[in-house]
Amino acid sequence: MTEKTVTPTVNSAGYDVPPELRQSVAITTLDKIWNMGRRYSVWPMMFGLACCAIEMICTAASRYDLARFGMEVMRPSPRQSDLMIVSGTVTKKMIPQIVRLYNQMPEPKYVMAMGACASGGGPFKEGYNVVSGVDQYIPVDVYVPGCPPTPQALLHGLMKLQEKIDRESITKVRWYQKDEIPAIPVPILGPDIIDPRDNAAIREMASRKAAPAAPAAQPETAEAPAA
């Protein structure tokens, strides 16, 4: 009988298994089982924002077939999805919805910035209406460069995410800690986008601007609405 070895990634918990038992016994850690289950069932959320979404659709279709990675179930609800592929240009009008969807996703949740626009604003980085990088609002796990990334580049990014999941430990990941994870404040859409996390800084800046000329400026500001 030939020596058959169990997949080394599973059976490598640091214990020596006697050779005669190798075919019937596998020692692993809870982390590895846990992560294996998780890495092969990453369900992305079904939404696309711009041209990159076309490549994402192509990746899910049969030429590249996301089902090989256990990711074929694109969920249209944030409650059922594990991965948010931000595929495309994030406009200022869209970011409140994206942050809201992110907050609605149950942990564990991952975010992938697909393409130049989602990662850093891309061609529109100085545009008046585009957020230069979705990572300014939500934590991003994997960045996939390209404009657009080809389906194979996206698959490479997804494999990178799987590697990241592999390295996690259930004792350390933030969603199994005692403290509650605060929701990310949803940005407010106005003439320009306002991040509620910057409120303190904005207020401080406003008061600093107003402070030196405060007595003189008072009547002026009072008059302004009347005029």
Place this chain on the structure above:
Amino acid sequence: MYGIGILKGLWVTLVHFVETFTEDFRWIGKKRYYSEEGVAARRSKDAKGIFTVQYPEEKLPVPEEFRFIPFLVYEVDEEGNKHDRCTSCGICAKVCPPQCIWIVRTEDPVTKRPVPEPVDFFIDVDICMNCGYCAEYCPFDAIKMDHDYELASYDRHAEHIYNKEKLSKPVEYYASIRPANYTREEAIKAAEEAKKAEAAAAKAAAAAATAQASGGEQAAS
């Protein structure tokens, strides 16, 4: 009748499913997966059954003009020193639509004249839109578009701002990914060199002729 469309659709799926196995029989003895001919057969127009490209193990060949993030071409001279073709002229940085190229220039500490080779050269690959303008406009063929698309990483600022070291690739690599472009450019260069040499030779000959003529005049007078 309602539902015929659904049944027709299911029939197509079933045919594909069955064909996957009949194809397996036809390929007995040949490598259907993880081989170049297998990929070529699956992407041809008469592919039957499964036509998925099993990505990490096999990749679709990219066409020569496929462009992803740019790279800098360097040449190695006889002594093994690397020489960037780039002269830090800054044209690429100027034409780049999303402005994702930064070039650090330097000058010679003794002569105070600018050194052509850049000290550092940064491209933010998360901004680059793979347009290829930089490669198109570079007058020295120093920046070219790469074929490597496997660049995903976990950190944008630490890993996705490529410096000169990460961007530099030898000219042989360029010749290997874009052979037709490379030969064409080399031919143009060689023709220009020949023209220059010819012009120089003609000039030298003319100078020699005038010198001779004036010498003859002197002798006559």
